[in-house]
Amino acid sequence: MEEPIILVEGLVKIYGDGTEVVALDGLSFRVTAGEFVAVMGPSGSGKSTLLNLLAALDRPTRGRVSIGGVSLDAVEDLDAFRARTVGLVFQMHNLIPTLTARENVEVPMIGVGVGRAERRARAVELLERVGLGDRLEHLPAQLSGGQRQRVAIARALANHPALLLADEPTGNLDSVSGAEVIALLRRLNHEVGTTVVLVTHDLDVARQADRVLILQDGRIVEEHRIHDPFEEDLKAFAATGLGRAVLAGDDAARRYLGEAHFRALRRLLQGMGR
Ligand SMILES: Nc1ncnc2c1ncn2[C@@H]1O[C@H](COP(=O)(O)OP(=O)(O)OP(=O)(O)O)[C@@H](O)[C@H]1O
Numbered sequence: 412m413e414e415p416i417i418l419v420e421g422l423v424k425i426y427g428d429g430t431e432v433v434a435l436d437g438l439s440f441r442v443t444a445g446e447f448v449a450v451m452g453p454s455g456s457g458k459s460t461l462l463n464l465l466a467a468l469d470r471p472t473r474g475r476v477s478i479g480g481v482s483l484d485a486v487e488d489l490d491a492f493r494a495r496t497v498g499l500v501f502q503m504h505n506l507i508p509t510l511t512a513r514e515n516v517e518v519p520m521i522g523v524g525v526g527r528a529e530r531r532a533r534a535v536e537l538l539e540r541v542g543l544g545d546r547l548e549h550l551p552a553q554l555s556g557g558q559r560q561r562v563a564i565a566r567a568l569a570n571h572p573a574l575l576l577a578d579e580p581t582g583n584l585d586s587v588s589g590a591e592v593i594a595l596l597r598r599l600n601h602e603v604g605t606t607v608v609l610v611t612h613d614l615d616v617a618r619q620a621d622r623v624l625i626l627q628d629g630r631i632v633e634e635h636r637i638h639d640p641f642e643e644d645l646k647a648f649a650a651t652g653l654g655r656a657v658l659a660g661d662d663a664a665r666r667y668l669g670e671a672h673f674r675a676l677r678r679l680l681q682g683m684g685r
């Protein structure tokens with residue numbers, strides 16, 4: 412089996428000493444590199460707690476998180492680990508108000524010792540990638556909510572993290588800007604292969620994920636795998652006359668398509684839904 416980028420085993424998080432709150436109650440799951448996973452669930456179900464533990468912003472009470480095969484218990488300098496491995500995007504963009512878009516994107520690179528010229532070049536490239544090549548020297552206050560959130564995504568990608576964690580990144584945006592931000596995350600996931608774990612309350616957003624985990628009272632109560640678009644196309648083809656002929660092993664279809672193509676298609680159709 413493929414090595415998971417995230418492996419969560421028996422994760423428990425209990426807050427407080429007087430009145431204890433069990434925020435996570437023994438979660439286990441894995442995420443494969445390149446997946447786009449949405450996390451949903453009612454308020455207080457533990458979504459942000461989970462993301463904080465995945466980001467090594469907090470330590471679990473029990474259980475274990477491993478990122479890229481490294482158990483976080485064994486990491487001494489979590490700040491350094493986080494800076495290189497994880498990109499974070501929150502509901503509130505947390506940009507530094509006195510720095511321009513470009514400078515904000517450069518900040519995480521300073522922490523890992525990237526030189527000045529390279530920082531600048533990479534920040535410009537990332538801002539271009541998120542569609543803000545013409546807003547490099549704007550301050551956060553001079554940008555729209557959606558643009559600020561796109562700066563936050565560019566900043567999260569500054570050190571080429573394998574994993575991008577986003578906690579309701581569209582929560583404060585109107586639906587059009589929200590859709591743009593999600594489309595951007597989806598594109599980065601496809602083009603760069605960045606693994607994305609996204610907390611959202613929005614079903615339309617979750618539908619664009621490969622998989623949806625639903626939390627309740629600190630447990631995963633449901634898991635849905637969203638249909639592969641390729642599988643959808645294949646289903647549509649299976650319903651056509653030619654699709655039916657291929658499935659039936661029709662000789663005319665075989666001659667029409669050529670032996671190799673016919674066989675490959677037939678195998679795909681026969682394997683559908685498995
Ligand atoms: N620092 C904290 N100290 C004590 N309790 C906390 C703390 N952070 C969260 N909790 C509690 O843990 C539970 C899970 O909180 P969490 O923030 O993970 O929920 P959530 O699913 O992100 O909710 P929302 O959708 O409202 O953001 C809640 O009952 C919350 O009150």
Ligand SMILES: [Mg+2]
Binds near residue numbers: 458460578
């Ligand atoms: Mg939350």
